[in-house]
Amino acid sequence: MAILYVALPLAGVFLGMMIRWLYARFQLTAAEQRAARITQDAVKQAEAQKREILLEAKDQLIRERNQQERENRERRAEIQRYERRLVQKEENLDKKVESLEKEDEALAKRKEVIAAKEADIAGQEERYRQELERISGLSSEEAKRLIIQGLENEARHDAQVLLNKIEQEAQTGAEKRTRDILVATMQRMAADVTAEVTVTSVSLPGDEMKGRIIGREGRNIRTLETLTGVDVIIDDTPEAVVISCFDPVRREIARVALERLISDGRIHPARIEEVVQKVTKEISQKIYEEGEKVVFDLGLHNMNPELIRALGRLHYRTSYGQNVLSHSKEVAVIAGMLAAEIGANRELAKRGALLHDIGKGVESDSDQNHAEIGMDLARKLGEDPRIVNAIGSHHADVEPICIESVLTQIADAISAARPGARRETLDNYVKRLENLEGIAESFSGVDKAFAIQAGRELRILVNNEKVTDDEAKELCKQIAKKIETDMRYPGRIKVTIIRETRIVEYAR
Numbered sequence: 001m002a003i004l005y006v007a008l009p010l011a012g013v014f015l016g017m018m019i020r021w022l023y024a025r026f027q028l029t030a031a032e033q034r035a036a037r038i039t040q041d042a043v044k045q046a047e048a049q050k051r052e053i054l055l056e057a058k059d060q061l062i063r064e065r066n067q068q069e070r071e072n073r074e075r076r077a078e079i080q081r082y083e084r085r086l087v088q089k090e091e092n093l094d095k096k097v098e099s100l101e102k103e104d105e106a107l108a109k110r111k112e113v114i115a116a117k118e119a120d121i122a123g124q125e126e127r128y129r130q131e132l133e134r135i136s137g138l139s140s141e142e143a144k145r146l147i148i149q150g151l152e153n154e155a156r157h158d159a160q161v162l163l164n165k166i167e168q169e170a171q172t173g174a175e176k177r178t179r180d181i182l183v184a185t186m187q188r189m190a191a192d193v194t195a196e197v198t199v200t201s202v203s204l205p206g207d208e209m210k211g212r213i214i215g216r217e218g219r220n221i222r223t224l225e226t227l228t229g230v231d232v233i234i235d236d237t238p239e240a241v242v243i244s245c246f247d248p249v250r251r252e253i254a255r256v257a258l259e260r261l262i263s264d265g266r267i268h269p270a271r272i273e274e275v276v277q278k279v280t281k282e283i284s285q286k287i288y289e290e291g292e293k294v295v296f297d298l299g300l301h302n303m304n305p306e307l308i309r310a311l312g313r314l315h316y317r318t319s320y321g322q323n324v325l326s327h328s329k330e331v332a333v334i335a336g337m338l339a340a341e342i343g344a345n346r347e348l349a350k351r352g353a354l355l356h357d358i359g360k361g362v363e364s365d366s367d368q369n370h371a372e373i374g375m376d377l378a379r380k381l382g383e384d385p386r387i388v389n390a391i392g393s394h395h396a397d398v399e400p401i402c403i404e405s406v407l408t409q410i411a412d413a414i415s416a417a418r419p420g421a422r423r424e425t426l427d428n429y430v431k432r433l434e435n436l437e438g439i440a441e442s443f444s445g446v447d448k449a450f451a452i453q454a455g456r457e458l459r460i461l462v463n464n465e466k467v468t469d470d471e472a473k474e475l476c477k478q479i480a481k482k483i484e485t486d487m488r489y490p491g492r493i494k495v496t497i498i499r500e501t502r503i504v505e506y507a508r
Contacts, residue, residue, distance in 0.1 A: 202258050204239045212267050213241065213258070223269040227276045228254040247363075248316040253283050287312030294329050298336075300351055304381045311354070313361035327415055328357050334411035339404065349404040352390030353411050355383070359391070369456065369492055371397045395453060436493070439482050443475060457494040458483075464501050472497045 132143075204210065214221050214234065221232050230245035232254070243258070245251040257279045261267050264275075288305075291312030295303050314325035335353035339346040359374030368376075375392040390405040392398040400406050433451040440449035440460045445467040449460045460479065462472055476497045483493055 201240050201242050202255055202262070204241065204262065207239060209262060210234050210241065213262075215267065215269075219269060220267055220272060223272045224254065224258065224276070227273060228257065230254040232258075248318070249283065249287070249313055252316045253279050256283070287315065290315040290325065294325060294354070298329065298332050298350055298354060300347070300354065304383075306381060307355065307358065307377070307383075310358050310361035310377065314357065317360050319357075319360075322416070324357055324360055328354050330415045331356060331408070331411045334414050335404075335407045338407045338411060342403070344403045344407060348384065348386055349390075349407045351384075352387045352404050353408045355387060356391050356394040356408050356412060369395075369397065369494075371395050395456070435487060436483065439486060440479050440495075442482075443479060445471070445475065455493065457496065459496045459498060462497055462499050464499050467499060469499065472499045 204213075212220070213224075213232070215223075221234070224230075225232055228245075229247065229250045230243050233242040233244055235242070241258070243251050243254050245254070253276065257272070257276045260275050260279065261272060264271075288309050289312065291308035291310070291314075294311055295308060311325065311328070314328060315323070317324040319327065332350045332354035336346050336350040338344075339349035355374065355378060357370060357374070358377060359368075359370030359372065362370075362373050362377055371392050371394060375388050375398075378388045378391055386402045386404055389398065389401045390408040393400040393405045394408050394412050396409070400409070432455055436451040436455055436458050437449040440446055440458055445462050447461045447463050449458060451458050458479070460476075462475065467475060476495055479497075480493075480495045483495070
């Protein structure tokens with residue numbers, strides 16, 4: 001029984017293993033069959049796709065072959081068309097060549113005929129010319145010269161008549177145009193009439209202040225005069241002292257310094273030196289600011305600082321009561337307007353007009369007039385040659401070389417001639433000119449003297465029988481020295497002696 005109990009489980013195990021093996025074998029066989037079916041299906045499908053690809057390739061090949069044949073047919077047809085056109089062109093060229101050959105033959109025949117006719121005409125012209133020369137008694141060259149001379153005289157007469165007419169019309173039109181431009185410019189100019197003068201007197205709180213200004217043994221007044229370069233005149237005028245100096249800037253520095261010393265009350269050499277130094281710096285700064293302001297107002301650029309400083313000094317300079325800086329600005333505005341009216345260079349005209357009196361603002365011990373000093377300064381600072389010429393020619397000291405220089409002269413005259421622009425009375429002006437002329441006429445041998453250019457030049461006519469050329473030179477020096485001794489004036493006066501020899505004869 002025990003053996004039976006052992007054998008039965010073993011038999012069960014073996015039976016189970018056999019069943020599992022049989023089942024696995026059955027599964028393997030089924031899988032192999034499925035794999036064989038799948039392989040067969042895949043082969044069939046691949047063969048079908050192969051047949052489809054081959055068919056498509058054949059169709060594509062047929063289509064491409066047809067397309068190629070069609071293109072070849074079209075290309076052959078186009079080549080045939082080109083060949084036909086070339087053949088036609090060759091035929092046309094052959095026809096043109098034949099036509100040109102025929103025309104050449106015809107032209108050659110016509111040239112022969114024309115040459116024969118020209119020879120015949122030349123012979124006839126020669127016969128006619130000889131006959132005309134025989135009848136007129138003139139050669140062909142003489143006849144030609146007479147005809148040309150007659151035509152030339154007639155043309156000159158007509159040209160002169162036309163030129164006179166054009167000159168008259170131009171002169172009339174120019175005068176009218178000039179008047180219109182000047183009137184329009186002066187109407188547009190709305191500058192205030194200047195009435196500034198340099199103050200040369202300083203008010204005092206009392207006469208006892210004069211003693212303090214003079215100081216012990218005159219040391220205060222000497223210090224002030226030495227530092228400022230002016231003359232302080234203390235006379236019997238109550239509660240006032242007078243400052244005298246040709247340099248307006250020095251005079252202004254002395255005036256301001258003296259007023260500050262009087263208001264401060266401390267007047268001694270050290271204090272005077274301190275105040276003068278401080279006022280000098282302030283006036284120097286104000287000078288530059290005044291010049292810079294004018295340049296900015298006129299819209300000018302690239303102005304040299306030295307020119308700006310010289311312009312600022314003109315703020316303290318007056319000419320016949322007219323402030324020179326205001327006058328220069330006014331002249332620049334007028335010149336700019338005139339330039340705009342006639343189409344000239346507006347910026348150049350304004351710049352030259354603003355700087356025309358710049359020589360008056362230069363500290364110089366030279367005997368040159370302000371125009372020459374201004375020319376030298378502008379040339380040294382690299383200004384345009386036209387600007388230099390405008391400065392030098394505004395009083396006709398040199399010839400103007402451009403229209404802007406002429407506009408500067410005109411604008412200067414307009415600004416100075418406006419009613420009320422200058423305060424010098426007519427009596428004083430005439431008296432000064434008469435004094436100049438009187439000094440010249442007081443010398444022996446002088447026939448007539450004329451003071452021109454507002455007294456800046458004296459022209460003298462001498463008797464050529466009484467005064468020789470060498471004596472005229474000496475006489476000119478004597479008159480100039482007499483003027484220096486007897487008159488006080490800023491700048492310089494040009495003395496010119498004219499000695500004329502005039503010989504007249506009458507043919508009876």
